[in-house]
Amino acid sequence: MGDRDTEHWLRLNGLPYFVRPDARARHLLPRTAPFLVFAVAIDVLSSFVLEVDIDPDSASVGDWGWALVALALVVAVPVVPSVLAVATARVLRSRTRAKTPVALVALVLYLVVDPLYFGLVAHENPVASVAQNAGVVVAALAATWMGVGALLSWALRAALRQFGALGQLATRALPILMLVVVFAFFARALWEVTGSMSASRLLGVAVFFLVLGLLFTVPIMRRELSALDGGDEATGPPLSRLERFNLAVVMVLAQAFQVAIFAALVCVFLVVLGRLAFSDEVLNLWLGANAGNAEVLGIELPVRTGMLKTAVFLSCVSSLNFLVSVSTAAAYRASFYDPLLDQARSALAVRAAYRDESQAH
Numbered sequence: 001m002g003d004r005d006t007e008h009w010l011r012l013n014g015l016p017y018f019v020r021p022d023a024r025a026r027h028l029l030p031r032t033a034p035f036l037v038f039a040v041a042i043d044v045l046s047s048f049v050l051e052v053d054i055d056p057d058s059a060s061v062g063d064w065g066w067a068l069v070a071l072a073l074v075v076a077v078p079v080v081p082s083v084l085a086v087a088t089a090r091v092l093r094s095r096t097r098a099k100t101p102v103a104l105v106a107l108v109l110y111l112v113v114d115p116l117y118f119g120l121v122a123h124e125n126p127v128a129s130v131a132q133n134a135g136v137v138v139a140a141l142a143a144t145w146m147g148v149g150a151l152l153s154w155a156l157r158a159a160l161r162q163f164g165a166l167g168q169l170a171t172r173a174l175p176i177l178m179l180v181v182v183f184a185f186f187a188r189a190l191w192e193v194t195g196s197m198s199a200s201r202l203l204g205v206a207v208f209f210l211v212l213g214l215l216f217t218v219p220i221m222r223r224e225l226s227a228l229d230g231g232d233e234a235t236g237p238p239l240s241r242l243e244r245f246n247l248a249v250v251m252v253l254a255q256a257f258q259v260a261i262f263a264a265l266v267c268v269f270l271v272v273l274g275r276l277a278f279s280d281e282v283l284n285l286w287l288g289a290n291a292g293n294a295e296v297l298g299i300e301l302p303v304r305t306g307m308l309k310t311a312v313f314l315s316c317v318s319s320l321n322f323l324v325s326v327s328t329a330a331a332y333r334a335s336f337y338d339p340l341l342d343q344a345r346s347a348l349a350v351r352a353a354y355r356d357e358s359q360a361h
Helices: 003-012 028-051 065-093 096-121 126-146 148-161 163-185 188-195 198-224 241-277 278-289 305-327 330-360
Strands: 293-296 297-304
Touching: 003 148, 003 330, 028 065, 028 096, 028 126, 028 148, 065 096, 096 126, 096 297, 126 148, 148 241, 163 241, 163 305, 188 278, 188 305, 198 241, 198 305, 198 330, 241 297, 241 305, 241 330, 278 305, 297 305
Parallel strands: none
Antiparallel strands: 293 297
């Protein structure tokens, strides 16, 4: 395997800092092209959704029918651009000669076509739009050079690959957890507190639980990784601080994505339960002035803002509880840590061969 193939393998496996510093800028624009396609698609699709006028009182659609239409539009905004970005990345990987043309097309679409589209449709200043998009391109190129995309994409894939094992562990933790969460969900005092929270305050609560999760997770990851770097022939020269940081980050991110998926499922479960269990009279009584419906991209959802805030708050609480429960279980180590550590050992062997080949040249 040549240097470029090895560097591609390292990035694909979430280890961009194992690549030599002088090679990190190689094919920088083609590597950024999937993000540019995502940016163009989400700009166009979100502007289209904002123009859609849905009448929740329409008798021809009905309450649940309107809810499904609204949900489909809201879900399509991130999903469709993500699918297009993944398809672009696959084309660039499978067709080497298409890298530069596809990347240039994506760059022109984002820097020229996107501003012109919004100038014609939304009557925005195209010059200002070009300047704003140019700033985004520069930031995207810098993030790609730093390996942010490689870290996030690998961690998300790892979390999804091991989601089945996570589901098995969740069935053990869920009964008691759901009993506590559902009991709290039916407490009026909690609704009054969360319903009065501003979006920034609720975000602060989520960040607080995120920090607590990191304080619990990072020491475990450092302990798991401490035995990997032996500095022998199999692993090559000792890892630098940046390479150690890279290994730790990918493992923390993989677990963070798993917990985030679990939290999202809990949130959806509570929203559905709330829609089924609470009448409008009860919600109006409990929420008072905060009894309005939530809005996403200008679309009014058939979900009270207070209900959504309560569900988000409880999903944060349950995700931290779930993280502590599964991380101390032997079954979770076998299904999560062991495969990641085996992959890390393989990566160290690839790194050793890559460094030997680079020194030979």
